[in-house]
Amino acid sequence: MAEGRVAGWAARWRSWPVEARWLSAAAPWVLLIFAVVGFVQRPQSAPQEGGRLVFEDTFDRAEVGQGYLQGPPDLNWQKGTWRIDGGRLVGEKIHNAALWLQTPMPEAVRVEVDVRAETPEGDAKVEIFGDGRTHQSGYIAIAGGWKNTVSCLARRDEHSEERKQDARCGRDRRCVEPGTDYRWTFVRTDGRVRWYVDGALFLVYDDAQPVDGRHFAFNNWEAKTSFDNLRIYDLSTP
Secondary structure, eight states, X not given: OHHHHHHHHHHHHHHSOHHHXXXXXXXXXXXXXXXXXXXXXXXXXXXXXXSEEEEEEOOOSSSOOTTEEEOOOSTTOOOOOOEEETTEEXXXXXXXXXXXXXXXXXXXXXXXXXXXXXXXXXXXXXXXXXXXXXXXXXXXXXXXXXXXXXXXXXXXXXXXXXXXXXXXXXXXXXXXXXXXXXXXXXXXXXXXXXXXXXXXXXXXXXXXXXXXXXXXXXXXXXXXXEEEEEEEEETTXX
16 A cells, blocks of 8 residues: 555656646755755854843943942043933043942853944943953953944953954944944853853853952943943852
8 A cells, every 4th residue: 555655646746737746846855955044144142141140230320339340441531421311321532441349240140231332433431350350461352343343352461362253344344233223242251251242152262270269340442332221140050
């Protein structure tokens, strides 16, 4: 019975036009290729659950407050003043006098923050795992730096050739859109610093000798940027 069904199907298949026979034979392979490509190219999502919330700041107040320390500016530059405007932390012409959160982060941590470039020049920047005072004492994440042409994740030197750089933007395509809120997430549970943007994995710094600083900072050079909704989670607990 089974042989008869197979023979009947084969006869019907041979009666089809050549184009239909070709498509029916190729279809399984096409589906397999699309499945593999989709699996490989599917962006990794940021872990949005788990851990214990240990710090939160929504900036719904008039002043920055005592929980932050502003570090010194770059040599021979004058530092600007961080301010709160409309429930957002705003920096402009800060010249790397970063605003360091004095509450130390857990070793296994997820940090989430809303980041917005307020001008077409981009240049949104934060620092993580630093010493709580010094620019470039940890890792530096920059989106739309150098007049909105470069995004990178660097270790202790934002100009280093060892920085991890995104190649999807440049002089013909802005890295960040002005006035757009991006949700940045940083996760470290081992030697890797993972940076996610709007839930998708963006850049990874795989460090054989991880920087052991425990502080997070907002930073800025000259272009106006703003931040909101900072949350820090301890991932060492469920």
